[in-house]
Amino acid sequence: MSAAAALPAVPAHGCGDAPVLRERGQREVFCGLTGIVWLHRKIQDAFFLVVGSRTCAHLLQSAAGVMIFAEPRFATAIIDERDLAGLADCNDELDRVVTRLIERRPDIKLLFLVGSCPSEVIKLDLSRAAQRLSRRFSPGVRVLNYSGSGIETTFTQGEDACLAALVPEMPAEPGTARSLLVVGALAEVVEDQFLRLFAALGVGPVRFLPSRRAAELPPIGPGTRYILAQPFLGDTARALDARGATRIAAPFPLGVEGTTAWLTAAAEVWGTPAGRIADAIAPAATRARAALGRIRERLSGKSVFFFPDSQLEIPLARFLSRELGMRLAEVGTPYLHKQHLAEELAMLPEGTLLSEGQHVERQLDRCRAEKPDIAVCGLGLANPLEAEGMTTKWSIELVFTPIQGFDQAADLAELFARPLVRRAKLMV
Amino acid sequence: MQLAVWTYEGPPHIGAMRIATAMEGVHYVLHAPQGDTYADLLFTMIERRSKRPPVTYTTFQAQDLGGDTANLFRDAVLDAYDRFRPQALLVGASCTAELIQDDPGGLAKTLGLPIPVVPLELPAYQRKENWGASETFYQLVRACAGPHVPPPGTKRARGATPRCNILGPTALGFRHRDDVPEVERLLETLGIEVNVIAPMGATPADLARLGDADFNVVLYPEVAGQAASWLKRSFGQPFTTIVPIGVGATRDFVAEVAALAGVPATTATGTLRLPWYSRSVDSTYLTNKRVFIFGDATHAIAAARVASQELGFQVVGLGSYSREFGREIRAAAATHGVEPLITDDYLEVEQQIAALQPELVLGTQMERHVAKRLGIPCAVISAPVHVQDFPARHSPQMGIEGANVLFDTWVHPLMMGLEEHLLGMFREDFEFNDSASPSHLGHGAPSQLGKEAAPAAQPLPAPAAVTPHAAAGDPSAAVTGTLVVTWGADAEKELKKIPFFVRGKARRNTERFAQERGIGTITLETLYDAKAHFSR
Numbered sequence: 001m002s003a004a005a006a007l008p009a010v011p012a013h014g015c016g017d018a019p020v021l022r023e024r025g026q027r028e029v030f031c032g033l034t035g036i037v038w039l040h041r042k043i044q045d046a047f048f049l050v051v052g053s054r055t056c057a058h059l060l061q062s063a064a065g066v067m068i069f070a071e072p073r074f075a076t077a078i079i080d081e082r083d084l085a086g087l088a089d090c091n092d093e094l095d096r097v098v099t100r101l102i103e104r105r106p107d108i109k110l111l112f113l114v115g116s117c118p119s120e121v122i123k124l125d126l127s128r129a130a131q132r133l134s135r136r137f138s139p140g141v142r143v144l145n146y147s148g149s150g151i152e153t154t155f156t157q158g159e160d161a162c163l164a165a166l167v168p169e170m171p172a173e174p175g176t177a178r179s180l181l182v183v184g185a186l187a188e189v190v191e192d193q194f195l196r197l198f199a200a201l202g203v204g205p206v207r208f209l210p211s212r213r214a215a216e217l218p219p220i221g222p223g224t225r226y227i228l229a230q231p232f233l234g235d236t237a238r239a240l241d242a243r244g245a246t247r248i249a250a251p252f253p254l255g256v257e258g259t260t261a262w263l264t265a266a267a268e269v270w271g272t273p274a275g276r277i278a279d280a281i282a283p284a285a286t287r288a289r290a291a292l293g294r295i296r297e298r299l300s301g302k303s304v305f306f307f308p309d310s311q312l313e314i315p316l317a318r319f320l321s322r323e324l325g326m327r328l329a330e331v332g333t334p335y336l337h338k339q340h341l342a343e344e345l346a347m348l349p350e351g352t353l354l355s356e357g358q359h360v361e362r363q364l365d366r367c368r369a370e371k372p373d374i375a376v377c378g379l380g381l382a383n384p385l386e387a388e389g390m391t392t393k394w395s396i397e398l399v400f401t402p403i404q405g406f407d408q409a410a411d412l413a414e415l416f417a418r419p420l421v422r423r424a425k426l427m428v
Numbered sequence: 429m430q431l432a433v434w435t436y437e438g439p440p441h442i443g444a445m446r447i448a449t450a451m452e453g454v455h456y457v458l459h460a461p462q463g464d465t466y467a468d469l470l471f472t473m474i475e476r477r478s479k480r481p482p483v484t485y486t487t488f489q490a491q492d493l494g495g496d497t498a499n500l501f502r503d504a505v506l507d508a509y510d511r512f513r514p515q516a517l518l519v520g521a522s523c524t525a526e527l528i529q530d531d532p533g534g535l536a537k538t539l540g541l542p543i544p545v546v547p548l549e550l551p552a553y554q555r556k557e558n559w560g561a562s563e564t565f566y567q568l569v570r571a572c573a574g575p576h577v578p579p580p581g582t583k584r585a586r587g588a589t590p591r592c593n594i595l596g597p598t599a600l601g602f603r604h605r606d607d608v609p610e611v612e613r614l615l616e617t618l619g620i621e622v623n624v625i626a627p628m629g630a631t632p633a634d635l636a637r638l639g640d641a642d643f644n645v646v647l648y649p650e651v652a653g654q655a656a657s658w659l660k661r662s663f664g665q666p667f668t669t670i671v672p673i674g675v676g677a678t679r680d681f682v683a684e685v686a687a688l689a690g691v692p693a694t695t696a697t698g699t700l701r702l703p704w705y706s707r708s709v710d711s712t713y714l715t716n717k718r719v720f721i722f723g724d725a726t727h728a729i730a731a732a733r734v735a736s737q738e739l740g741f742q743v744v745g746l747g748s749y750s751r752e753f754g755r756e757i758r759a760a761a762a763t764h765g766v767e768p769l770i771t772d773d774y775l776e777v778e779q780q781i782a783a784l785q786p787e788l789v790l791g792t793q794m795e796r797h798v799a800k801r802l803g804i805p806c807a808v809i810s811a812p813v814h815v816q817d818f819p820a821r822h823s824p825q826m827g828i829e830g831a832n833v834l835f836d837t838w839v840h841p842l843m844m845g846l847e848e849h850l851l852g853m854f855r856e857d858f859e860f861n862d863s864a865s866p867s868h869l870g871h872g873a874p875s876q877l878g879k880e881a882a883p884a885a886q887p888l889p890a891p892a893a894v895t896p897h898a899a900a901g902d903p904s905a906a907v908t909g910t911l912v913v914t915w916g917a918d919a920e921k922e923l924k925k926i927p928f929f930v931r932g933k934a935r936r937n938t939e940r941f942a943q944e945r946g947i948g949t950i951t952l953e954t955l956y957d958a959k960a961h962f963s964r
Contacts, residue, residue: 031461033463051429053439054439058439059463080430117461122527150462152489379472
């Protein structure tokens with residue numbers, strides 16, 4: 001019944017016990033506030049109010065690009081001098097801003113007060129503010145809080161903090177009815193594909209966290225089995241465990257192999273016979289493998305260097321090395337959750353250099369020495385590395401694009417192939 | 429606390445980064461938490477720089493807050509010095525580090541580095557980006573040129589050839605790259621030598637030579653005004669006060685510079701085309717087109733003059749987010765007979781544009797989006813701007829070629845003259861119909877307010893994906909105050925016969941007219957009553 005048993009061709013060794021290079025220094029990463037940019041599209045009746053500085057507002061605006069103008073459901077309450085003078089004042093100010101916001105946007109059902117570095121450093125108690133405001137605006141609006149500050153969270157960890165804040169709000173599942181909870185924001189097209197596959201596998205009922213509407217949070221109880229769709233959900237998993245739910249261990253649904261293992265892990269818990277699993281998965285898996293085959297020619301044998309960004313690096317590296325034949329020069333991750341990534345680490349080729357944290361200058365030195373065929377990095381590094389003659393893939397796109405599941409496997413591979421094709425094509 | 433969706437300006441340390449990135453041989457160590465490195469991508473992506481900004485971030489995290497953030501800062505300074513070997517070092521704190529009070533200046537001083545270390549005090553909870561740029565440039569100029577300040581009372585010795593500095597162009601500045609060669613050309617025609625251009629391309633050693641010039645040309649007062657004032661006090665260098673954007677301003681600028689240099693005013697106008705283009709009969713239709721202008725103070729004020737005197741538009745609104753230049757904006761607004769709008773709240777700007785219903789908006793990236801939503805043509809005249817306004821082609825705003833660029837850029841989004849008339853005459857024609865956008869802008873241009881169907885929200889859109897505007901409300905019912913005014917079918921039909929570029933205004937005026945008179949349903953009569961009322 002173990003998920004690992006279902007994995008195809010697990011190598012004898014892998015990177016399970018491999019030493020990890022841990023570094024400290026300048027980190028060229030986003031803070032957790034950036035998660036708002038996709039979470040507000042996902043939870044369609046929620047509003048994200050960052051309590052922070054002008055820097056926070058500027059970050060959101062830079063990360064959100066032109067999306068800022070679509071009446072976005074996020075904003076910043078910018079702390080100013082007067083607020084710093086005294087804490088009591090700060091709470092009154094926050095109440096005033098929230099009241100004005102809720103009056104302006106009566107469609108909001110769930111309001112997140114999102115903590116930032118400044119609000120954490122001045123120890124503004126946003127959880128108490130959330131309770132106070134929840135009472136005031138009950139039952140129309142629920143107010144929750146989480147921190148997306150840079151001092152505590154890196155990029156996708158903002159989603160983890162947000163989902164962890166939602167878990168206590170999930171209704172209790174009566175009895176011990178068995179259900180599957182898929183955790184982590186996925187594109188709707190991916191959710192729908194997974195729903196169809198789970199139905200074919202006889203797994204159900206299947207629910208998603210986050211749900212598309214705040215009012216329709218999935219119920220949870222001792223019968224709930226949850227499976228992570230994203231690798232950066234440590235706190236959320238802990239909160240789900242505390243509600244009595246049980247995690248299904250699996251690699252992440254990237255590529256044919258990852259998706260197969262991920263679906264299989266859930267199906268095995270449901271006791272679906274191996275034959276039925278194979279039948280349910282075969283058509284999509286075959287189609288995806290054929291699509292991947294065409295891209296494999298272009299990527300096979302090429303080396304890839306991952307700078308830390310989203311915690312997706314290890315599953316992506318596994319996909320690129322095993323399904324596309326790429327060589328892993330270094331796989332950097334901002335944070336390595338050994339337990340959640342155990343299945344992934346076991347599948348990485350032995351001897352892969354794993355690094356956690358960052359000293360960006362030293363890592364750049366290593367990258368220059370390696371001269372990888374493609375470097376996966378953030379937007380602050382991409383153009384400067386291109387100017388040095390390296391080919392890069394900017395990593396934020398991997399978070400904003402649907403990449404999970406069978407039918408996205410080739411799209412995911414294409415994201416890495418395209419910069420190489422472009423470099424080969426340009427004659428200027 | 430201020431509720432903000434959009435900010436026209438970043439925090440002040442972004443301004444400091446704009447100075448450091450513009451220069452050579454300067455490194456900036458910024459005491460900042462993890463995540464503040466987002467600012468790098470403004471330079472590498474929006475301005476498409478091929479190098480990382482010369483900034484080292486200390487990247488402190490929650491677990492460091494116990495006490496060793498000061499050590500972290502010290503180590504970062506030593507590391508950065510060793511690795512980059514700059515000629516001068518800027519040190520400062522971002523908004524969060526300002527709260528933990530580590531005193532970057534004092535800490536850096538104790539390290540005894542053999543180069544000038546310039547501490548920056550940038551109050552992040554009071555000030556903004558342009559102020560930060562101005563302060564940083566001023567502090568750098570003082571630190572580098574300060575040791576060369578002559579004793580008080582020293583007379584300036586004049587060389588045979590007049591010399592000046594060009595002050596103000598920065599990284600991430602709107603068209604700064606192209607403005608500089610235009611201004612250099614004007615100075616060359618006058619026989620004036622350029623001593624130092626700063627901060628763009630300058631080293632700290634260059635800043636030390638600033639005093640060698642006879643006077644200073646200030647291109648962007650937001651950035652260089654403060655430094656120029658100090659140079660005047662310290663070296664007796666006068667500075668220019670006119671920004672050469674537009675034909676008239678360029679002429680005045682040349683006169684001012686010539687007077688400062690003691691040479692006759694001459695300009696090579698062989699390639700200046702704006703005046704003739706503007707006089708050619710094709711431009712007659714531009715007369716009194718109603719234009720709303722918003723941006724930084726320098727560009728907004730200059731644009732208002734060009735719009736009214738050189739293109740024959742009517743300025744119906746003028747505003748700026750540069751609070752530091754409120755006096756100048758108010759004075760300029762008074763000369764155009766409009767109310768000044770000084771705000772950094774984009775909702776206020778949007779409200780004003782919606783109320784005025786101009787035929788053209790000149791503004792920032794923000795106004796571009798507001799105008800798009802309202803279906804009004806728009807051109808960008810000021811930062812903040814997006815990547816498309818750091819063009820590959822030469823595209824100055826200043827000087828002779830700048831004037832040509834302004835003409836093209838501002839006229840481009842407008843309907844061409846003949847096209848506009850045809851639209852009026854052949855309203856029912858299948859090609860020239862109501863919802864036709866300017867033909868030269870292709871089919872992608874949005875048509876009119878509320879006509880765009882809002883596509884369904886995507887779960888995980890690409891950051892730059894074009895996303896829908898919120899529905900602009902049902903155009904057949906206006907809710908103001910308590911009275912709901914609705915449009916009768918015949919009046920609605922008649923309204924559609926009014927050319928769309930004035931239809932918004934007609935709709936609003938009629939609704940206001942009905943509202944004020946307590947008319948619940950707008951009929952044909954109401955429509956024409958209102959037209960008569962407002963035509964007075």
